[in-house]
Amino acid sequence: MGPFLRLLGLLQTSVAALLCARVFFPGANAEVVEYLEQGFLFDWTADQSPPVPTAAQCDTLHITWGRRSATGPNPVAPYFLQIFTSTFIVPFIIPAGDETSLSYDWVVPFIPGTQFQMCMVASNGVTGGCQNIWTVYQRPNTTLDNPPTCFNLTYPHAPLGVDASLADGTWSQYGWVDQCSDIQLKPTNGTPPFTYTIAPALHPPFNITSKTMDPVNWTVSLMYGMPFWVSVVDSTGLAWTNGPLHPTGAGSTKCLDLDSVLDPQSTSDSRSLSPGATAGIAIGTAIAGALIGILASLLFSRWQHRHYKAGRPGRLDLFHKYSDSGDTPTLTMNQPLSAATTLASPGRSPDAGTGGSRSDHVNEHGQVVRSPLSPISPTHHQHSSSTGSLTSPGPSSSSATNVRPPMHTQPGNSQVYVVHHDAGRPPPVTVFTSNGTEVVELPPQYESAARSSDGPSNQAERGMGSRPLPPSPDGQRRAPRDLPQKARRVALNADASPPEP
Template sequence: MRRGVSVSLSTASYLFTLLITCANANSVPYLQPGFSFDFVGSETTVALPVTAQCETISLKWSRKSTAKGPPPIAPYFLQVFSSSSPSPFSIPAGPGPTFDWQVPFAPQTQYQICMYDIQGTSGGCRAIRTMVASSTPNVSCQNVTSLPQLSASTPTDDQSKPITQPRVISQCSDFSVTPAAGTPPFTLTVAPSRHPPVNITSNGRDPIYWTVALGFPFFASLTSSDGLSWSRGPLYVDGQGPSDCLSPGALPKGTFTGATAGAGAGGLMLGAGLGVPRYVPDCSAKTRQEPHSVNERSPIYL
């Protein structure tokens, strides 16, 4: 039986950076989930995915027989994207297979949860949820701290538009992020709603491109090897662009220009140091798989 490992928030942030930085060990676009997670109780049947401020959500996860990724190893982590934060959050979720979390975001914030194990094996991402006011007066809960912020830019950043206006990008167009600080390599993570994420790693400061070939809204994050992070979202995809990237087997040339697509994070070795766990990345190449189209069917989480 595997034993759980207690991980502090600061250690979790450092660990998450290593997980993302090692994500170019293989060369297939979408991460192959090794497990899947879901909400517990009435949260699984709501028609409109909303969360009241400071509401406690319950999550559960397990490995299904259809999982294509490696078997997960505890402890687990939530990667939480928020429309109101310039960088994502890393929340230690313990050994599992259940976890309760009090969501502190303000009303009207949109957020999305993705999940990983200690080796970077993906558990996929859930649907985007919207925060609403609590029915309890004077509600309070513990705040969370986002990962250290990385300076970066994307063409979707239009300063002339209010921050509350949804960002929209056309199908089959290139979404790009340009790092302005931090130490290479940089990893762009695209996390579509109800879909496994994709990692694209670049060794320079040139723009990192991803061709949008999904109809799902998505969050995007950029992580540097020195522990800085940037995020945007949600971004919504309309049908006004071309459709050439949507045909079976299509892989637009610009999708991975100057970058490497990562299938999974490298294994992390657990050691001891100064009384806290120390994580050392092992980014040695594993069995390589043939690349597939960015619109090839992958598991969808409802």
């Protein structure tokens, strides 16, 4: 669960950062706006087709306007000329007339080489559109040292402070901007509300109104090479402008379809996802992928743990005391040792008529402590073919003997455990395997008659004399050897005399 909790904390931090960015930078989202509807038309070259967009310095332009074929809202007088130039960073606002006059004569006051673009607007904000960019040339019979004389033009107040930038943080007054990229405009002074105007040539302008001084982003939804000016005006008349700017063809063209961008339900492309929905799907997919990866890792770890446990070899319970002939040893996985575990080991005495047996107990440190000899008759004899079996040869004493429990075997080893039962109790031999190895048990071979020379006492001394012995490699059956004589075992708390020699 540790990696899952760390991933959940990281996701929560990311979501919190996005929300903070949304709150503290509300202008981070670019805006695509619809251009204004034209309520009237104007021009000053009605008799020229097509007009040449040039004018001599101090030329007089006879401007006329009217409703004509416009379909927008009705304009309300008075009217104003809005002139953008390439030599000034402020626009010129010139009163053009009232409701009694639909014409105005304007003298071009700019020096040769100046580019200007004229737009017109009514007092109620209805636009008459913008004309093409015109270029001022030198008036005939004049020079730069001897320019023509025009009436004085009243220049506006100090420009409004505006920070403009592109997506990469750069900006140029005459720069080229990738189409469908963003332009960010942020006022540094002035009084809200602010009016942001984008004035393309031969096109109605775009207007954005903001009641705060937060930055405003506008998406360049203009075709490649189409010149335009950007301007900002506050509520007191302070203004700022830059241009002419031009879109490049390096950007996307998706924003040029204003119908699909502004009203997705009205076009066949309405099934396309918005940028917000796309970002949400991407974040959701990332979260789902992370959760699936963590779940798969947990499942694999659990499967690997179970597979490792299932592949470990079992351990034969050789430390259990079988008091009944029906008891059968079992194979257990990692059987723990405790102080209550009892070990039964057969004992022999020199006396043929009596047998000795003792019980061994395992203490809490894994040591086998042997108790004194007790005169009980042996019930059965246990024997294991594995290296982990326990025997008690030799004379016993009252001291504790350390016996290690059976060691864990490696998963690849195959072990077979064989338990022999005395006194003819069925079955004579019980075979156990740790990994399912098939074991074929062959019946024992008994001699036709016991040796007549072996009496009961001799058989008792030999211990295993009544049981057949396997043949030697040369085919001759081997005879058992006499067991060594052992000293009589006496309990520590018993008053007994020392053993006789």
